[in-house]
Amino acid sequence: MSDAGEFVRDVADGCTVSVRVHPGARRDGVMGLHGGAVKIALNAPPVDGRANDALIAFVAEKLGSPRARVSLVAGAASRSKVLRITGKSAAEVRAALLPEVDC
Structure with a gap:
């Protein structure tokens, strides 16, 4: 598996995604791998779960999926988080989040 693919893994009925969040940024966006x-990067501050909500909304939008298919499974109070995406493969998520990386 390439370095670019290690952040996302296939699981039953979807995949998991390892995310490093930078809250309080000027604008939302995928910054690459870390x-x-x-x-x-998220514009939302890390207060009262606002950055977590913004992360779920941002990832769902990038994937073209309903928010209900994106859930936070680890790292609620950390910058390092794990998301569970149902209904999407690791390859689909990788292509949507890092389209410029040839996986």
């Missing part, structure tokens, strides 16, 4: 995770 230590085996995809780095995502």
